[in-house]
């Protein structure tokens with residue numbers, strides 16, 4: 347086989363990103379500084395300017411900061427979907443609180459609002475939603491449930507930049523905090539990094555302090571300020587979650603390209619939808635408007651009449667030089683959550699059945715039309 351291996355995911359890094367990183371390296375200011383500040387301002391602008399944004403060194407850090415700022419503490423319960431990456435649940439444990447896992451809606455693969463409602467107890471303090479693959483959750487119902495039971499909402503928007511719920515961008519809804527990820531394989535990258543967004547100034551203030559050791563002003567403010575540069579006050583045992591300028595340098599230019607990236611992803615999703623119709627597989631859940639989906643992932647489900655199992659499908663695709671992946675191994679199957687919370691697959695029938703036959707096929711901006719055509723043809727030949 348002459349064709350080079352087509353990886354499951356690759357970032358698109360241009361000369362602008364490279365030059366900006368080099369500029370940071372030459373400037374002497376490599377950690378959090380002017381570029382991180384500009385990246386935050388640009389990101390908030392992109393979301394329409396009614397939110398504030400804090401750059402962090404991962405979405406996981408951002409989710410931890412969010413729950414801490416909302417006052418989640420030991421013994422509290424936070425509702426999370428089982429169909430997510432472990433980061434969503436682990437941050438709840440960082441605070442000594444307990445994740446309460448719920449099933450998904452099989453029509454969307456997102457957290458099922460009815461399951462959320464059924465899981466509420468007098469210890470529940472917050473709901474974490476995950477916009478799986480980049481498709482927004484049923485936020486109208488989630489927000490209504492949260493208001494009715496006086497619960498906070500944190501959006502794990504690791505897949506959802508940019509996604510829209512109805513006509514509003516994720517990050518601008520009536521929730522408490524939204525956190526985006528810029529990990530290498532996400533819809534834009536800073537190598538490692540994330541952005542925490544909120545419309546509530548008090549939450550932003552708390553997250554900002556806890557992001558850097560519980561210090562009341564960050565290093566760059568000190569550098570700029572008229573008061574003595576060496577003076578600071580530590581008011582909490584905080585964390586070390588700031589984004590360095592070397593990462594923000596990448597993010598500044600990725601953000602400028604995000605609309606082009608998104609158009610390409612939508613175009614590719616439409617091509618897969620057409621090219622993979624009429625096969626023994628289910629196409630991904632679709633919003634009313636294809637452009638409202640971020641298309642971070644393109645998860646297909648092999649149906650019962652498929653001639654290969656999911657596992658065989660992935661092996662055979664790899665033999666044809668195509669990388670695939672599985673999103674996700676649900677958390678009720680991961681030893682730490684399964685064993686500590688005595689979780690059983692039968693309690694999560696929709697997530698468990700999705701896991702058995704789902705596969706994510708490659709979709710990223712530097713794939714060529716020819717690459718995508720090859721993926722489509724290979725799937726036809728396999729099925």
Ligand SMILES: *Cc1c(COP(=O)(O)O)cnc(C)c1O
Pocket residue numbers: 403404405406407430431433434476502504505526527528529538539540
């Ligand atoms: C990638 C991912 C995260 C973690 O993002 P990091 O930036 O790597 O911390 C969290 N939640 C979901 C659903 C993810 O896919």
